[in-house]
Amino acid sequence: MNSRHMLRALACGALLLAVAPAVRAEGTFDIPPGAHFNPDKLAKVTEFFKNEVATGKISGADVLIQQRGKPVYHETFGVQDVVSKAPITDKTIFRLSSLTKAITSVVAMELIQDGKIKLDDPVSKYIPSFADTKVGVEKKAEDGTKTLELVPQTRPMTVLDLMRHTSGITYGFYGDSLVRKAYKDANIYAGDFDLAEFAERIAKLPLHNQPGALWQYGHSTDILARIMEIVSGKSLFEIEKEKLLDPLGMTDTGFFVTEPERLSRLAQPLPNDSDFRVGRQYRTEVRQKWESASGGMVSTMADFSRFAQMLLNGGTFEGKTYLNPKTFEMMSTDYAGKGSDVERDYFYFPGDGFGMGLGLAVRTDAGNAKPPPPGSLGELKWDGASGCYMVIDRKQEMMFVLLEQTPTERQRVQRTLKQLVYEALEN
Numbered sequence: 359m360n361s362r363h364m365l366r367a368l369a370c371g372a373l374l375l376a377v378a379p380a381v382r383a384e385g386t387f388d389i390p391p392g393a394h395f396n397p398d399k400l401a402k403v404t405e406f407f408k409n410e411v412a413t414g415k416i417s418g419a420d421v422l423i424q425q426r427g428k429p430v431y432h433e434t435f436g437v438q439d440v441v442s443k444a445p446i447t448d449k450t451i452f453r454l455s456s457l458t459k460a461i462t463s464v465v466a467m468e469l470i471q472d473g474k475i476k477l478d479d480p481v482s483k484y485i486p487s488f489a490d491t492k493v494g495v496e497k498k499a500e501d502g503t504k505t506l507e508l509v510p511q512t513r514p515m516t517v518l519d520l521m522r523h524t525s526g527i528t529y530g531f532y533g534d535s536l537v538r539k540a541y542k543d544a545n546i547y548a549g550d551f552d553l554a555e556f557a558e559r560i561a562k563l564p565l566h567n568q569p570g571a572l573w574q575y576g577h578s579t580d581i582l583a584r585i586m587e588i589v590s591g592k593s594l595f596e597i598e599k600e601k602l603l604d605p606l607g608m609t610d611t612g613f614f615v616t617e618p619e620r621l622s623r624l625a626q627p628l629p630n631d632s633d634f635r636v637g638r639q640y641r642t643e644v645r646q647k648w649e650s651a652s653g654g655m656v657s658t659m660a661d662f663s664r665f666a667q668m669l670l671n672g673g674t675f676e677g678k679t680y681l682n683p684k685t686f687e688m689m690s691t692d693y694a695g696k697g698s699d700v701e702r703d704y705f706y707f708p709g710d711g712f713g714m715g716l717g718l719a720v721r722t723d724a725g726n727a728k729p730p731p732p733g734s735l736g737e738l739k740w741d742g743a744s745g746c747y748m749v750i751d752r753k754q755e756m757m758f759v760l761l762e763q764t765p766t767e768r769q770r771v772q773r774t775l776k777q778l779v780y781e782a783l784e785n
Contacts (some may be wrong), residue, residue, distance in 0.1 A: 361645040366593040389751050390785055395423070395430045404433055411436035416745075416771065418446040420659045422542055424667060425778060426755045439626035448659040451615055451624045452761040453642055453741025458621060458655040459579045461598065461611070461665065463521060463689070463717020464681065466582055468601045470517075471685045473590040476523070477716075478485050479513035484585045487561035488515055493526060496539040506536045507742035508564055515569040521716040522693045524700055526565030528576035532705060537566040552647040553594060557584040572701045573694050573714060579624030581649030596648045605678060606668065608661035610658065613649045615642050615656055624656075627744075628764040653742065659761055662748075669738060669750045672759040689716045712739075717751075731773070732780035747772045754783065 374675055403421060410416045418436025422429060432503040434446040439565060456463075466783025469475045482489035492508035499505070517523040546559045560581060566574050585593045590597045595613055603611050616623050621643065640654050648654070657665075664675060673681030681689065690711025694700040700714075711725020711733075721737035724730045733739075738750040745768035758779055 365778065368753055388580050389754065389780070389783055392785050393754055393783040395425065395782050396784050399778075399784075400431050402782070403431060403775065406486070406778060407433070407435040410767075414628070415767050416762055416764045418450075418625065419745075419760060419771075420446050420450065420452075421758070421760055421775065422447065422659055422663055423758040424663070424756065425668070427671075428668070430756075431758075437683050438623065440628060441626075442622070445620070446625070447623075449623055450609065450618060450761070451656050451658055452611060452657045452763060453742075453744045454657055454662075454746050455483050455653045455744040456683065457657075457740055457746045457748060458651060458742045458743040458778075460717055460748065461602065462579050462583055462586075462651040463504075463596075463657060464588055464669075465598050465601050465687050466521065466667075466686055467681055467716060469586055469589060469597075470681060470688075475517055475585060477518040479517045481516065481525070481581060481585070482514055482519065483752055484588045485557050485559055485561065485581070488581075491515070491561050492564050493568050494540065494566065496536050504536055506540070506564065507773055511565070512568050513567075513570065517582065518693065518716075519569045519583065520578040520585075522654045522700075522714045523573050523575055523578050524566045524570050525576075525578045525581070526569055526572070526574060527560060527578045527581060528574050530564040535566065537564050537699075540564060550647050553580060553584045553587060553649065553651070554650060557747075558579055570700065572703055573708075574703050575707055576707055577652055580650065580715075582651070594651055597713075602665075602680065605680070606661075606664050606675060608657065608664060609662045611657040611665075613642075613654050613656070613657060614645045618644050623658075625763045627765065631764055631766045636750065644753040657761075659759065662746075662761065663759055666748050666750065666757045666759050670752060672752070689718065690736070692721055695722055721765060733774055741768070743768070745771065747775070749776065749779075755781075 396492055407419055407421065411418060417438065417440055418438060423431040428622045436446055438444045438446055438450050456721045466749055493511060495507045495509055497505050497507050515525045528538055528541060530538050541565055544563055560577055586597055615621055640650055642656055668675035668680055672683065673679060673686040692715060694714035709721035710727040711721060711723050711730060713717040715724040718740055721733055721735050734751045734753040736753055739748060741747040743765055745762040745764040750757045
């Protein structure tokens with residue numbers, strides 16, 4: 359693996375692994391609607407995951423495929439952890455990592471729907487410190503040394519920028535730019551802090567680029583969450599419980615797992631695969647002030663499948679509307695495509711063929727990958743560094759969810775699962 363690809367593999371739950379196997383997917387990105395699943399072909403999913411567990415690549419996984427509101431495939435594999443050897447069940451608790459962003463973004467859309475927040479609101483309207491945040495521009499001297507010049511924002515950072523990751527806010531654990539190095543050197547995860555303090559720490563750092571100019575993976579969703587706290591007068595978890603988790607019946611979804619009974623259901627990666635590679639240690643087992651809106655939530659298949667089905671339904675579930683049709687359309691529209699003036703960072707998580715909606719990647723074309731990855735136009739997706747993965751395919755009235763804890767193997771497993779799912783679809 360060359361160094362360029364090695365850097366790409368490290369970006370949080372986001373970046374295609376260079377060593378992932380090539381897949382034959384020509385023609386599968388646009389299967390006509392009305393397809394159904396071939397049970398014999400779905401059996402290949404079982405074969406794959408049984409082999410993953412048997413060969414010691416992952417400790418276990420929970421895989422669910424639903425179409426037209428009903429499960430067409432649902433299997434669990436392996437154990438929660440190799441110490442207890444307790445089997446994986448639908449009540450096993452998994453760290454979602456960056457899939458947390460999807461939950462945060464849906465609740466943010468509910469607040470937008472309620473008129474509490476507007477997409478064109480400047481972030482500084484809610485967090486004044488961001489009015490003075492400067493943009494870091496690298497300058498290169500004749501001798502090759504680089505310096506960072508701080509310049510004003512050409513326009514204010516907005517809520518839209520936070521939701522589509524064009525705020526200029528970044529992470530400090532991947533890449534070698536001077537701004538990313540500044541993030542790494544700032545020790546922004548030190549001590550016990552809440553979202554209010556974290557937002558102030560981020561506001562003191564330079565932006566990686568001008569707002570709106572570049573898709574840039576980072577802590578944008580945490581700043582969005584702080585705005586959500588401000589407009590509601592509640593903590594992030596309180597807002598999420600009220601607006602989404604409790605109404606959906608997501609009783610095991612939250613930020614921390616400290617109760618003995620729930621700890622007994624917490625999945626663990628293999629001992630040699632425990633580094634989540636996101637520049638910090640977010641200890642789910644220790645209650646903290648910081649509720650990480652970008653990567654700190656946990657959930658179960660029993661819970662998360664309800665969330666995914668709600669998205670597949672276009673914002674409704676069991677007779678209750680969470681996102682009305684207009685709001686759902688807003689969320690699933692590409693805001694980083696042609697005409698947006700948004701450039702794509704080398705570490706562009708959504709990948710070839712995908713644009714960026716409000717918190718979710720959205721499939722807009724077949725893409726430039728050779729061959730293109732499988733899927734349908736309009737597909738919504740997201741995943742996380744822990745290995746958890748969600749795909750929403752409204753064209754085929756189908757969604758699938760993968761819950762696992764394997765930072766090292768995640769991209770290979772996710773890509774193989776997606777290939778097998780679409781190869782099992784027939785008209």
